[in-house]
Each structure stands twice: as C-alpha cells, then as structure tokens.
Amino acid sequence: MSDDTYLFVSDLHLDARLPAAVAQFMSFLKGPASEAAGLYILGDLFEAWVGDDDPEPCRNQVCEALRDYTSSGKPCFVVRGNRDFLFGAGFEARTGCQLLPDPVRVTIGALQLFVSHGDVLCTDDHAYQELRSVVRQSAWQRHFMALPLDTRRALADAARSGSKAHTGRTQYSVMDVNTAAVLAAFRATGTRLMVHGHTHRPGVHSVDVDGQSATRIVLGDWYEQGSCLHVQANGHYELLTLPRG
Secondary structure, three states: OOOOEEEEEOOOOEOOOOHHHHHHHHHHHHOHHHHOOEEEEEOOOEOOOOOOOOOOHHHHHHHHHHHHHHHOOOOEEEEOOOOOOOOOHHHHHHHOOEEEOOOEEEEEOOEEEEEEOOHHHOOOOHHHHHHHHHHOOHHHHHHHHOOOHHHHHHHHHHHHHHHHHHHHHOOHHHHOOOHHHHHHHHHHHOOOEEEEOOOOOOEEEEEEEOOEEEEEEEOOOOOOOEEEEEEEOOOOEEEEEEOOO
C-alpha cells in the first residue's frame, strides 16, 4: 500500500459481545492501517459510548489500540456516529484521535471529499431526526453525563432496544439517505465525492448533480466482515470487503 493512501471505515459497532469484530479491528490497525498514511473512522466505532469516563474493558482495549496506532505517528480522524455521539476531549486524550465535525470536507491530494457518518442525510426518518436533534444538544448531554455510570449504561441498553424496534417497523426507504439531501450536500460543498456510513449498505453510487457526475460511496458495517475504502492522493479509490478469517 502506498504511503499516500488513506483508509475510511464506519459502523464497526465494537462491543464485548462481538469479540470477532474487535479482534479483526485490532489486526486491521496493526496491518493495513499501519501501512496507510492515516485512518478515518466515520462513526459508530462502538455499539454504545456512554461517556469518556467509562472504563469498560472492551472499549478500553480498543482505545489503547488506537493510542498505540496514533503514537506510531499515524493520524486517526473520527466523526461521531449515532451510537458514539458522546465522544469528547476525554476520548481524544485516551486515543490520540482527532474528532471532526459532521459533515466535514476532507482534502486528499487533489480530491475534495464530503465526509459524514451519514445519518444527517436520512431526512425522511422524522422520528430519528427529532431524537438526533435532542441528544446532540449540549444541555441534554450535560444532564446525561451527570447521571451515575450504571444509569447511563442502562439507558444506552434501552436506547439500543428502542432503535431495533424502530428499525423493525420502519420501511428501509425511509431510513435510507434522501436524494434531495445528497444533492444539497454536493451543491453546498462543491465536492463530487461523498463518503458515509450509517445505512449498512455498502456500495458505489453514481449521482447526477446539475448535469455533472458525482459519486456517493457507502461504507459497510463490521458485524460479520470488515468494510474499508482506500483513497489515494492521485484520485484512485476502491471499496473493499475485508473477510473475517
């Protein structure tokens, strides 16, 4: 792998109940990611994150692995997802990663990329967007972080159950990205390459933006196998599936 290649991953949902995914990510950091120029994690690194003060062993193990990675001189940039929107300065200190806003414009060589977790583009899911607007407010987060750790964990478990129920009763077309939102993002940023996760449907999609060709790349989740986008400074990119051996 060339040293001008950046890797993009999303929706790893790492958790003690999924040890194979955790092990694969550890190997990924020591293997492909160590040979790249840097790594972008576009949200939902963890199945849940209830605060930077949580010492849970599995999440701590992942944070230590990221610290080893960044200490080697490799940059790691992280966009918050809907499962880990509480990442803060403590997470940065624990891992050496740099948190980015969502969405964000990323420059790699001559490429200008629109980068996002992706949930902000799913505007047809009104119930989710209403919830998202509430939990992203600083006042709500201060109140939540003032609760005991065990209470936060219990609430996160309840939220995951609620999310599964919502997903089960909602048409997928409603939960997918909205075409108008995608076009608006391209127009607002002037980019022609978009990278996001969240929907768990990996693929490369051609988009017509006012007569100009653009590309939307969707990263896959890591529940049963890995998913990674390679982007080179010369403009070449490739979306790869990473089998779990």
